[in-house]
Every structure is written in C-alpha cells, then in structure tokens.
Amino acid sequence: MIDGIVTIAHLSLHEARRRRIVLAAVVCGIAFLVVFGTGLFFVERDLQASGQSALERRGILGLLILLGLYGANFLTVAAAVLLSVDTLSGEIGSGVIETLASKPVRRVDIVLGKWLAYWILTVAYLMLMAGGVVLIGRVITGFLQPGMERALPLMALEATVLLTVCIAGGTRLSTVTNGIVGFGFYGLAFVGGFVEQVGAFTGNLAARDIGTAVSLVSPPDALWRMAAYYLQPPIFRDLQLGPPMFWAASTPTSAMVVWSIGFVIVTMMVAVRTFNRRAL
Amino acid sequence: MFALETHGLRKEFGAKVAVADLSLSIERGEVFGFLGPNGAGKTTSLKMLLALVEPTSGTGSVLGAPLGDRATRARLGFLPEHFRFHDCLTGRELLRFHGRLYGLRGLPLEARIDELLVRMDLDDAADRQIGGYSKGMLQRVGLAQALLNEPQLVFLDEPTSGLDPLGRLLVRDLIRELRERGTTVFLNSHLLGEVEATCDRVAFVKEGRTVGGMSLRDSPDALEVELRIDRVDPAILTGLARFGSGVAHVDGTVRLHVDGDESLPALAGWLVASGVRLYSLQSRRHTLEERFLEIMGDDQRPG
Numbered sequence: 001m002i003d004g005i006v007t008i009a010h011l012s013l014h015e016a017r018r019r020r021i022v023l024a025a026v027v028c029g030i031a032f033l034v035v036f037g038t039g040l041f042f043v044e045r046d047l048q049a050s051g052q053s054a055l056e057r058r059g060i061l062g063l064l065i066l067l068g069l070y071g072a073n074f075l076t077v078a079a080a081v082l083l084s085v086d087t088l089s090g091e092i093g094s095g096v097i098e099t100l101a102s103k104p105v106r107r108v109d110i111v112l113g114k115w116l117a118y119w120i121l122t123v124a125y126l127m128l129m130a131g132g133v134v135l136i137g138r139v140i141t142g143f144l145q146p147g148m149e150r151a152l153p154l155m156a157l158e159a160t161v162l163l164t165v166c167i168a169g170g171t172r173l174s175t176v177t178n179g180i181v182g183f184g185f186y187g188l189a190f191v192g193g194f195v196e197q198v199g200a201f202t203g204n205l206a207a208r209d210i211g212t213a214v215s216l217v218s219p220p221d222a223l224w225r226m227a228a229y230y231l232q233p234p235i236f237r238d239l240q241l242g243p244p245m246f247w248a249a250s251t252p253t254s255a256m257v258v259w260s261i262g263f264v265i266v267t268m269m270v271a272v273r274t275f276n277r278r279a280l
Numbered sequence: 281m282f283a284l285e286t287h288g289l290r291k292e293f294g295a296k297v298a299v300a301d302l303s304l305s306i307e308r309g310e311v312f313g314f315l316g317p318n319g320a321g322k323t324t325s326l327k328m329l330l331a332l333v334e335p336t337s338g339t340g341s342v343l344g345a346p347l348g349d350r351a352t353r354a355r356l357g358f359l360p361e362h363f364r365f366h367d368c369l370t371g372r373e374l375l376r377f378h379g380r381l382y383g384l385r386g387l388p389l390e391a392r393i394d395e396l397l398v399r400m401d402l403d404d405a406a407d408r409q410i411g412g413y414s415k416g417m418l419q420r421v422g423l424a425q426a427l428l429n430e431p432q433l434v435f436l437d438e439p440t441s442g443l444d445p446l447g448r449l450l451v452r453d454l455i456r457e458l459r460e461r462g463t464t465v466f467l468n469s470h471l472l473g474e475v476e477a478t479c480d481r482v483a484f485v486k487e488g489r490t491v492g493g494m495s496l497r498d499s500p501d502a503l504e505v506e507l508r509i510d511r512v513d514p515a516i517l518t519g520l521a522r523f524g525s526g527v528a529h530v531d532g533t534v535r536l537h538v539d540g541d542e543s544l545p546a547l548a549g550w551l552v553a554s555g556v557r558l559y560s561l562q563s564r565r566h567t568l569e570e571r572f573l574e575i576m577g578d579d580q581r582p583g
Contacts, residue, residue: 003380003383004381007377007380007381010377011366011377014369014373015366015368015369018366018368018369019368094364095360095362095363095364096364096365096366098327098332098358098360099358099360099363099365099378099422099425100381101332102330102331102332102353102356102358103353103378103381103382104350104351104352104353104354104381104382104383105350105381106350277334279293279327279332279333279334280327280332280333
C-alpha cells in the first residue's frame, strides 16, 4: 500500500516540477516577497525619520508584517486550490487514470498519493512565503514576529482543508466546476468570518452565530482568525485595530482545530468512497 | 482453467444499458477477438473486466480470481483505446513509473524497459518527452507499458488505432509473439481484417450483448454448403448432421457447415444413395465479414 502511495506521490511531484508549476509558484512568491520587503523598507525609513516612539513603530511595523503574512496565507490557499484542482478530474477526463487504476494499486492509494504530493508542495510553499515575510521583517525592522509556532500549523491546516476539498471535488466534478467549488468554499468561509467578526464587534449575536455556523461548514477563515489572534500584538487584539480580516472579536476555540482535522479526515473518506465507486 | 470467464455481466448508467449481457469464456493462451460496431459496449465490457467500471450485476473471474482482484492485476496488461499520459514525462520515465506500479524495481525493470523500447522501435525517442511523440509513437509506448510485467493476459483496446501500416504490422507481429509465449490476448476491435489475421476465436457483441462467436483457427477450411433437394424430412436432416454442423432447412434449401472440401463427395454420395434427388450443391467459404454482417443484421447503422 505504501509503495503505491509513494509511487503516485512521486509521479505527481515529478509532474509538478516538470510542468514548471513549482517554478511559477516560487517566482510569483519571490516577487511578492520583494514587493513586500521594498514597501516595508521605505515605511521603516520614514518611521525612523519621523521620530516616532519605539512602541508606535513596533505597532505599525507589526501590522504590516501581519498584512504580509495574510498575503502569504492567501497565496498559499490559492496555490492549494490551483495545484490540486485538476489532478484527478483532469486525469479522469483525459483517460490517463485508466492506465493507472488498472495497475495493481488501490484507488485509495491514488487519492492519498496525490493528496500527499500536493500537501508537501503546499506546506513547503507556506514555509517559503511565511518564512520569507518573517525573515524580511526581522532583517529590515529588527522585529521578530511572535506567535509563529502557533500560527503556522493553523495556516497549514487551513490550506490542508482547501486542498482536501479540491481533491475530493476532483473525484466527482470537472476541473472548472471543481475550481469554482474550491474558491467558492473559501469565499464562503471569508464572508462567514467577516459576518461573525462584525456581529461580535457590534454585539449582533444573530450575525455572530450565522458566521460561526458558516465556519463549521467551511472552516478555513476561522483557522486564519485563530492564527491572526496569535500573531497580533496584544493591544491590537484587545482594541480590534487594523483591517477586519485580522479581528478576533469572536475568537475560534481549539475545538475548531479538532473540527477542522475531523473535516479533513471525513472529506478524504468521502473522496476515497466516491473515487472507489466512480466508473473510470 | 479459463483465463477469463464471465456470466451475465451487465452495466447500466442510469437508464442507459451500456452492456446488457456479457457471457464469455476464454481459454488460456488464446488470442480472442471481441468484435462489434462502435457503441456496442466493447470498451465498457473491457473496463468491467479490468475493474475500472463496476458491473451492475453478473459475475466473472480473471486468471482464476474474482474481477478486480488487486494481486491478479499484477499479471494483467492493458492498452486503452486512446493511450494518454502526462506529456511532460519522457518515454523511459513513463515506463519506469508504470513498472513501479507493477511492483518492479531496479536493474530488472531497467533491463525490461530497454528491451521493450527496442522492440517498439522507440529507443531513439526514449529520452524525449512524450508530448512530442506522434500518435503512433504514443500508441507504441502504451503497448510497452502494457507488457512491462510480462503479463499472462493482455487487454488491447483498438491497439492499431492511429497506427500507420508499419505500426499495424508491428502490433500483428507482437500479438503473434505473445501467442507463442502462451500469453492470452483479449483484442477489442472493429477492424475485421486485423482480427482475422491475429485471432484464434472471436465473439460478436451487438447492443451490449454477446450474440455468437466463430473459431478462426480450428477449422480454417470450413465451408458453408447449400443444398437444393426434392425431399427434406427429419431422417435426411439427421443424416446430414453426420457431415457437418448447423444443419438448417430454410425456404426449400438446406444449409450446413462442413469442415472442408473433403466432406463434399461423401455428402453428395450419401444423399443420392438415400434416394434423394440432388438439384444443386453449392459451397463457399464463410468469411468473418460475412458472419459479422449476418449477425449484426440490417438494422445496424455506422457508429
């Protein structure tokens, strides 16, 4: 079983490398980091020149680095969807899967092998992007982003949820439909999270509960909120400063992490079951 | 023991019946042709045998194991009708990945890949990406992946589709080599000439149902005989059955199949000795095409 998973994962990684998918993602990621670093450099220089206190500087730069991490997180989520959206549906559509599935390999191995390959790529991409933002922040501002050890696993879990949804969608849907579902799923989470935070901030409990319910159906945004909670300086956290996507007026609890891990496992089980029954 | 056996396999996709009744048995070492017009259910039938499609009902076994048995799939080879794989792989990489899926590793796998690349006349193109291959080259590398594991049973779905005359010849020779090695071949095709040249036996499929078969090797000299006689009674029909098979009385003529020319004088002699007046005796070879058209009937339209 392990042999089959490893061979399929190896094939998927090889394909991603050869099709220059990895190269394109890395080039775009580096471009993002260069732009981020340049912006941060000039803001830091102006803050130095304006003679603001160290505390004020730290607050503003911390917010900018958080914004950089939000960008890195968004790009990772987009990469998770775009990398995996075509892998099963495309191979089913082109007939490539017929030759694979007729070999002495379980269908579950094909699904798990592909998931594993794209999970490795997604997490590596997250490390590159988030690590790049933190490193640039440290070099330019001398300020080391706290809370990364708690935020990174949450960001990785968020990307894992989306990756799993797209792998599962690929067992049933065409590539385009699967892409729409993948981004729609993320969009739903985003809007749900927004409603939840605004509801909590304004004391509108109905809005907060609707947002919470949406995040149970689509957990990615709740995971980002948790990550953002750990990344923010305490004063931002308490006063709800900064853009709404960083607010943590209604902070998801660790139950959301358990829920999300369960969500990934159940979605994978559904994917395997659907793919097992699918006529290829 | 049969290499392949099925009883009443059926596949429905919603309200559409793709295969109504697939009942087959194929001897080990046999080159078996599965013939039918486009859309008759040949590919769906083959996919059920390979567990790519789950049958709605019916049973079957492949190399003595139930359909879909994973360990048995290591002893099967399969070339899909339109072989496609990731364009970014080279021919050699493609074969290496498929070899690994068969559980092959290391030097034996590399040696087998080299051997097949030479056999398929692809050794020059082995390290080029298959995205640049011609249709024929793609089909040949597809054949190579189907034979990597030296299978005991090979399924070929329209293997010459897209091949030029030289490529077709290569497939023909390859099937001959497989037969000599004792490999069972299941050939899905609608090309009668190809089937006639390579197969030991054929089965016909019409509207998702197996509707008869024909041996092409046991009696290559078989003839169809048509008799016009003055008296047809049960005793005459029973007597004729000693000379051949499929005796039938239709519209005043009697038809039967005999093994070859040698049967004809004896048959005529027996009829005369039985007091029957023989007005005409016509014999002709029954070609695969005639049999195919006869079975498919006039209601078939080009697919």
